[in-house]
Amino acid sequence: xxxxxxxxxxxxxxxxxxxxxxxxxxxxxxxxxxxxxxxxxxxxxxxxxxxxxxxxxxxxxxxxxxxxxxxxxxxxxxxxxxxxxxxxxxxxxxxxxxxxxxxxxxxxxxxxxxxxxxxxxxxxxxxxxxxxxxxxxxxxxxxxxxxxxxxxxxxxxxxxxxxxxxxxxxxxxxxxxxxxxxxxxxxxxxxxxxxxxxxxxxxxxxxxxxxxxxxxxxxxxxxxxxxxxxxxxxxxxxxxxxxxxxxxxxxxxxxxxxxxxxxxxxxxxxxxxxxxxxxxxxxxxxxxxxxxxxxxxxxxxxxxxxxxxxxxxxxxxxxxxxxxxxxxxxxxxxxxxxxxxxxxxxxxxxxxxxxxxxxxxxxxxxxxxxxxxxxxxxxxxxxxxxxxxxxxxxxxxxxxxxxxxxxxxxxxxxxxxxxxxxxxxxxxxxxxxxxxxxxxxxxxxxxxxxxxxxxxxxxxxxxxxxxxxxxxxxxxxxxxxxxxxxxxxx
Amino acid sequence: xxxxxxxxxxxxxxxxxxxxxxxxxxxxxxxxxxxxxxxxxxxxxxxxxxxxxxxxxxxxxxxxxxxxxxxxxxx
Numbered sequence: 001x002x003x004x005x006x007x008x009x010x011x012x013x014x015x016x017x018x019x020x021x022x023x024x025x026x027x028x029x030x031x032x033x034x035x036x037x038x039x040x041x042x043x044x045x046x047x048x049x050x051x052x053x054x055x056x057x058x059x060x061x062x063x064x065x066x067x068x069x070x071x072x073x074x075x076x077x078x079x080x081x082x083x084x085x086x087x088x089x090x091x092x093x094x095x096x097x098x099x100x101x102x103x104x105x106x107x108x109x110x111x112x113x114x115x116x117x118x119x120x121x122x123x124x125x126x127x128x129x130x131x132x133x134x135x136x137x138x139x140x141x142x143x144x145x146x147x148x149x150x151x152x153x154x155x156x157x158x159x160x161x162x163x164x165x166x167x168x169x170x171x172x173x174x175x176x177x178x179x180x181x182x183x184x185x186x187x188x189x190x191x192x193x194x195x196x197x198x199x200x201x202x203x204x205x206x207x208x209x210x211x212x213x214x215x216x217x218x219x220x221x222x223x224x225x226x227x228x229x230x231x232x233x234x235x236x237x238x239x240x241x242x243x244x245x246x247x248x249x250x251x252x253x254x255x256x257x258x259x260x261x262x263x264x265x266x267x268x269x270x271x272x273x274x275x276x277x278x279x280x281x282x283x284x285x286x287x288x289x290x291x292x293x294x295x296x297x298x299x300x301x302x303x304x305x306x307x308x309x310x311x312x313x314x315x316x317x318x319x320x321x322x323x324x325x326x327x328x329x330x331x332x333x334x335x336x337x338x339x340x341x342x343x344x345x346x347x348x349x350x351x352x353x354x355x356x357x358x359x360x361x362x363x364x365x366x367x368x369x370x371x372x373x374x375x376x377x378x379x380x381x382x383x384x385x386x387x388x389x390x391x392x393x394x395x396x397x398x399x400x401x402x403x404x405x406x407x408x409x410x411x412x413x414x415x416x417x418x419x420x421x422x423x424x425x426x427x428x429x430x431x432x433x434x435x436x437x438x439x440x441x442x443x444x445x446x447x448x449x450x451x452x453x454x455x456x457x458x459x460x461x462x463x464x465x466x467x468x469x470x471x472x473x474x475x476x477x478x479x480x481x482x483x484x485x486x487x488x489x490x
Numbered sequence: 491x492x493x494x495x496x497x498x499x500x501x502x503x504x505x506x507x508x509x510x511x512x513x514x515x516x517x518x519x520x521x522x523x524x525x526x527x528x529x530x531x532x533x534x535x536x537x538x539x540x541x542x543x544x545x546x547x548x549x550x551x552x553x554x555x556x557x558x559x560x561x562x563x564x565x
Contacts (some may be wrong), residue, residue: 192512283509286497287495287554
């Protein structure tokens, strides 16, 4: 299938919207657009960060998911209490594969679930006493933890518990930070507000706690912000930065610790990967501590080289030299991978629908393999995300914001991409339609995908997905025989 | 009144940021722009206008300020 023209893309959108009632159609039309690379501001062509329509299928999460699942959860040496009923914590437990080093249950707690397990009586009489008891219990059972965060679930906000005062008292009694996070699920329209709330909680309760303390700094201190170490991503990133001669002081928050976070105000440059979830804290550090931040992209060799040079430009010539050496060293490895996979993947069409930074960041990696992204969209992106996306995408390609299950299915049916990059909720629908899908949330239990090492794995995984013999066997054998007989007879 | 942040844009101009609504827009014009008096009415490229009390020019950007909304951005 050839690339669509602008009129065809617009006609496709109109056709898909046809089934909706008038009001819903009007609302959804604002969220779907044909990309126009000449537009500077995305809000001229697409609306984002609005409430999902009732009655349609959305795959958005809640504020609790954004705070506990994304930002706070990966901080490994803290205990994150899911304060409220048991389900929220249990069903979001360890699902994001934020890898870390440590002994779980002794000095790290990443894959464990701590909850206050609200019962009816806690809703009626309040859960403050339970939380206070829980903090003491945690201290007794896991004395090596470095702090506690209290992640509120919906009922906490509804019944109006004062978790701040309990946290302050608890913190004084155990002598470790206890951070109340007001990330009740009903806040906001998606997990995006949860990221913001979590960032604000870090700003208010963690970030400035080591200000003024002596610290041995170097001119090459940097922090990795917004890398959640999914499948080891942050490690693949860290290797490159260290080879450049930089000292990585903190990882936010994949494989990160609370001590690293407290030391971050001492770095010289913040390297921001996931803009959507951690731009808030980067902006704050820029204002308060004068630390500039730099958005970078470590997907695919083209973008990696671009990013490495941009990072190096902040430092002196010794770093720039080392950076060029790093680029030169990995070049043969990258050439080999591209030589191997590009002929197999060239010209294949991809549609993406994920969250955070990936709808625009991975485009470069696909292009390095000769693949083309014909549609992309964010679950919970804002206008500033689309501002950055428009330039990455080809003209008249499809953009969809908070796309509904129905719309995405129809788009895929019509555009017939060779590969879809989305999540588990889409995976089996599209695979049953005969279209390969790679999960781009969890890297389909593979990874890492960041950095040079990650690109090797990325290229292999995309090839595995597309080249699997299963796609040739979608027609059952008895139907195949019939088809051949018809052919013979004809 | 809303909390806003004014920062230096990559292309040289000033950038307006409204954290509450995650609104980022470049500032097209600023009423007063001298070292001792800086601020006043801000015109944004999205059509919105905001007012900040004139202050001495901040030595370093970004800076967080309180701003009054005069005209909303077209939606």
